[in-house]
Amino acid sequence: MLDDASTLERPREDGFAGVKLSGDVFGALINLSGRRRFTSQRVVLYAVLASMGHEGAVATARETLAQFREAHLTLVEGKGGLPGVFCAQLRDAYFGVLQGDRVIRDFIALAEAALDAIVGGGRGAPALLDELVRSGTALLSVLNGLTLVYEEQSKRHAQLQKRQLQVMMGDIKTIAKQARMVAFNAQIVAARAGQAGKEFSVVASSMTLITGEIDDLVHEALNGALAA
Structure with missing residues (x-):
C-alpha cells in the first residue's frame, strides 16, 4: 500500500534549485506520467474481463495495478535518478487544487477492493466494478493534467538552459x-x-x-x- 500522502509532501523552493534535471530526465518523467494513463485504463479493462470470467484477467489486472502504483510512487517520491515532486507547480498539482495524489490513491484502493470482490465472488463486486469504471474515466482528466505540468516544466527548463x-x-x-x-x-x-x-x-x-x-x-x- 502507498504511504500516507503527508509523508510525501516535502517543502521545496520554487523552481529547480537543488534538483538535477536534464532533457533525458524530463523525457523519462513525461513518459512515466503518460504510462499512468495507459495502465489505469488497462486496470479497468482487465477488471471488467475478470468479472466476466476471462482466464488470467485478474492476474493481469493486479500486475498492471502494481505498475501503476510503482509509477506513481516514483513520480511523487523519486527513484532511479528521477527527482519526485521537485517544484511548486507539481506540488500544487499533486497536493493542492488538482489533488492528483489523493485521486490516484483512491483509484488504487478502489481497484484493489473491486478485484478482491471479484475473486471472492462477493455480492458487492458489480457495484465496485461500476464505481471503478466511472473512477477510471474521471481519473484520466487528472492524469492528463499532471502530464501537462511535466510538459510545461520541461519547456521552462529548456528555456532556462538556453538563457x-x-x-x-x-x-x-x-x-x-x-x-x-x-x-x-x-x-x-x-x-x-x-x-x-x-x-x-x-x-x-x-x-x-x-x-x-x-x-x-x-x-x-x-x-x-x-x-x-
Missing part, C-alpha cells in the same frame, strides 16, 4: 575581447622594444589569433542558441 548558455557565451566573448586587447597592446610594446621584443611579439600575435578564433566560435554558438 544560461547565452549568458555564459556572452561572458566568454567578453573575456576573449579583453584578452585580444591585452595581446594587441603587448604587440605594440614588443614593437617598440625592437629586436629585444621580437620573440615576445610572436607570442602576442599568436594570442591575438587565438582570441579571435575564440570570439568567432562564441559568436557561432550564440547564433545557434538563439536559433534553437
Whole structure:
C-alpha cells in the first residue's frame, strides 16, 4: 500500500534549485506520467474481463495495478535518478487544487477492493466494478493534467538552459575581447622594444589569433542558441 500522502509532501523552493534535471530526465518523467494513463485504463479493462470470467484477467489486472502504483510512487517520491515532486507547480498539482495524489490513491484502493470482490465472488463486486469504471474515466482528466505540468516544466527548463548558455557565451566573448586587447597592446610594446621584443611579439600575435578564433566560435554558438 502507498504511504500516507503527508509523508510525501516535502517543502521545496520554487523552481529547480537543488534538483538535477536534464532533457533525458524530463523525457523519462513525461513518459512515466503518460504510462499512468495507459495502465489505469488497462486496470479497468482487465477488471471488467475478470468479472466476466476471462482466464488470467485478474492476474493481469493486479500486475498492471502494481505498475501503476510503482509509477506513481516514483513520480511523487523519486527513484532511479528521477527527482519526485521537485517544484511548486507539481506540488500544487499533486497536493493542492488538482489533488492528483489523493485521486490516484483512491483509484488504487478502489481497484484493489473491486478485484478482491471479484475473486471472492462477493455480492458487492458489480457495484465496485461500476464505481471503478466511472473512477477510471474521471481519473484520466487528472492524469492528463499532471502530464501537462511535466510538459510545461520541461519547456521552462529548456528555456532556462538556453538563457544560461547565452549568458555564459556572452561572458566568454567578453573575456576573449579583453584578452585580444591585452595581446594587441603587448604587440605594440614588443614593437617598440625592437629586436629585444621580437620573440615576445610572436607570442602576442599568436594570442591575438587565438582570441579571435575564440570570439568567432562564441559568436557561432550564440547564433545557434538563439536559433534553437
